[in-house]
Amino acid sequence: MTLNRIPHARLTGLLASGEFVVRIGPFFVQLKADIDDLAALIQRLYGDCQLEAPNRLADFHLQLSQPRNLRRFYRPQVRFLIDGDSPFAPFPVDHAFPLFEWGLNWCLASYSHQFLMLHSAVVEKNGKAILLPAWPGSGKSTLCAALVHRGWRLLSDEFGLIRPGTNAMIPFPRCIPLKNESIAILSDFAPEAVIGPIFPKTRKGDVAHLKPPAESVQRSTELAAPAFVIFPRYTPGQQAILRPLAKARAFMKLAGNAFNYELLGESGFRTVASLIHACDTYLFHYDDLETAVQSLNSLVE
Amino acid sequence: MAAPDALCWEHWGEESVLFDRRSGQTHLLTALATGCLLLLQDADLDVDQLIEKLRGRFEEGPEQAGREQIRQLLLTLDELGLIKAVSA
Numbered sequence: 347m348t349l350n351r352i353p354h355a356r357l358t359g360l361l362a363s364g365e366f367v368v369r370i371g372p373f374f375v376q377l378k379a380d381i382d383d384l385a386a387l388i389q390r391l392y393g394d395c396q397l398e399a400p401n402r403l404a405d406f407h408l409q410l411s412q413p414r415n416l417r418r419f420y421r422p423q424v425r426f427l428i429d430g431d432s433p434f435a436p437f438p439v440d441h442a443f444p445l446f447e448w449g450l451n452w453c454l455a456s457y458s459h460q461f462l463m464l465h466s467a468v469v470e471k472n473g474k475a476i477l478l479p480a481w482p483g484s485g486k487s488t489l490c491a492a493l494v495h496r497g498w499r500l501l502s503d504e505f506g507l508i509r510p511g512t513n514a515m516i517p518f519p520r521c522i523p524l525k526n527e528s529i530a531i532l533s534d535f536a537p538e539a540v541i542g543p544i545f546p547k548t549r550k551g552d553v554a555h556l557k558p559p560a561e562s563v564q565r566s567t568e569l570a571a572p573a574f575v576i577f578p579r580y581t582p583g584q585q586a587i588l589r590p591l592a593k594a595r596a597f598m599k600l601a602g603n604a605f606n607y608e609l610l611g612e613s614g615f616r617t618v619a620s621l622i623h624a625c626d627t628y629l630f631h632y633d634d635l636e637t638a639v640q641s642l643n644s645l646v647e
Numbered sequence: 648m649a650a651p652d653a654l655c656w657e658h659w660g661e662e663s664v665l666f667d668r669r670s671g672q673t674h675l676l677t678a679l680a681t682g683c684l685l686l687l688q689d690a691d692l693d694v695d696q697l698i699e700k701l702r703g704r705f706e707e708g709p710e711q712a713g714r715e716q717i718r719q720l721l722l723t724l725d726e727l728g729l730i731k732a733v734s735a
Contacts, residue, residue, distance in 0.1 A: 594662035598675045608671060612655060615666040615673060619657045 350393030358385040364409070365400035368392065371518030371566050372507070373458075375450065376404035381424060381442040384410065388443075391521050391542050391555055394563040406453045410442050428453055444545050444553055447521060454505060455605045461516065462617045463605040464506030468515050469498040474573035474646045475515050477506050477625070479603050482550075485580030485632075488528040491556050492635040493642065495536035500562040501570055505605075510613040513620050514569035519562040521555035529554045535635050574645060575600055575625045578632065586632040586641040596627035651688055654729075670728060680720055684729060691733055694718055 349357065349368065360366040364378030370392070379385075409427040413436065423436035426449035433452060437445040455463065466479035467490035480486035487503050494500040500519045507516040524532055524541065529552065532539060540557035575596055576588070591599075600618055601607045607614040626645075632638035655666040661678035676684065682704050683697060692700065694717055701717075724730045 592662055593659035594657075594664050594675055597657070597659075597664045598673070601673060607673075611671055612666060612668060615655055615657075615664075619664070622657075622659070 347397050348394055349389050349397055352389070352397060354385060354389065357389055360397075360400070361385050361388075367398040367400060367402045367404050369396045369398055369566075370520055371502070372461075372516055373406065373454070373518070374398055374402055374404040376402075376407045377410070377446070378408070379410035379442070379446075381410055381412070381439060384442050384446075387542060390540070391443075391557045394558070394560040406450070406457075408446070408449065408453070410446060412439060441545050441548060443542070443555070444523070444548055447523065447555065450520075451504060458507075459606050459609060460509065461507045462510055462607065462610055462614055464508070464600060465504070465603045465605060466506035466600075467503050468501035468506045468517075468570070468572075469493045470501060470515075470570040471498045471643070472646045473571060475501065475570035476574045476576055476642060476645070477515070477572060477600075477621070478576055478578050479506065479600055480578055481603060484578055485528075486578055487522050487524060488532060488580070489578050489632070489635070489638060491522045491524060491528075491532050491539070492535055492639055494522075494559055494562065495532075495539055496639045496643075498642075499565060499570070500558050508572075508617060508621070510610060510617045512617075513572065513624055515572055516569060517562070517566040519558040519566050521558060523550075524554050524556055526551045531635070532556065572621055572625050574628065575621065576628045576630045576642070578630045578638075580633070581631040582633055584631045584633050586630070586634070586637040588628045588630050588641060588645075591627045591629050593622050593627055596625075597622045665729075667727075667729065672727070674727060674729070679717075680724065683717070683720060684724065687730055694721065697721075 362380045367374055367376045407429055410424050412422055412424055422439040424439045424442045424445060425432045425436045426445050464479055466477045467486050468475055468477050469490060478486055490503045501515055501517040503522040505518050507518055542555040544552050544554045546552050577599060597618055653668050657664045663676045663681040665674045665676055682701050686692060686697060686700050694714060698717060725732060
């Protein structure tokens, strides 16, 4: 059953008791939390995900809890725990949702080495997947959000997942975090987009989360063949332009921004090589989102 | 030259990417560096022998780059552990 079909009170109860297990892409995530309003936000933004049986073996056992100290009366906080350990400092309690998102990112990057994890958005149209690897600040998430609201399937905004030795991208459709001015830009670009509340003054500025499209979530077991590796860069005043990038250089850029390329050793090398062989590789500078989408559409139509 | 089975190659056009199994490092190699390494894989060569053999591989001979550039390239490859100087 999907989360949006579960009565709110039951979902709150499942979260409070730690019997909440949800499937997101290839991962099963168990979460225990007794934070006000969190259930409603999870239901709103992850409503198309499947609730799993409470005894389902989970990849990650997570908890969001309020420390039982005097701070709970003055500027209350929330801690993120995995297997009972708290890997980073608490957040203000009203930032529980972004803490869950970042905490889950941390868990994946730290433990999921059965995959080569590329720091890359991945979208697909007409059976052709585009990898959009980029460092923070390049406009990757905004471009990815724009594409999925113009008919592209979202595989991932942050983690390009591929099993070593294979050549198919694994969907991991999660919320897309929009930052600062991107929130208003995307709201104007796609008025139908479901965007959660703005969390002000996080370490990345103001952040709001875009709900992954229902169809992308429903197709989250459907792998996609990579056809293009495109390094995007938002460049104010620059007309959208795709410039071919030599494959050996694309290899180094792609491997260089993976979460665990070096850790995987030779299998990481061979997997990236296989991707580069299968794809055309470009640098992409753009300013206007609509023209950027048209440029990428032209590659797959 | 590192033992051939220590290295994994991928070639695209004139450039190559090389994975060194011993160090776990990945190197981006120019056409010239690729040519030098592949020749040194077959035999020990000094700079002049290398230049002579490279001439046949490039439309513009490596002498265009200069003997000093080849010598510097060999030093870099040595520092990366991809080749090792041997006495004549």
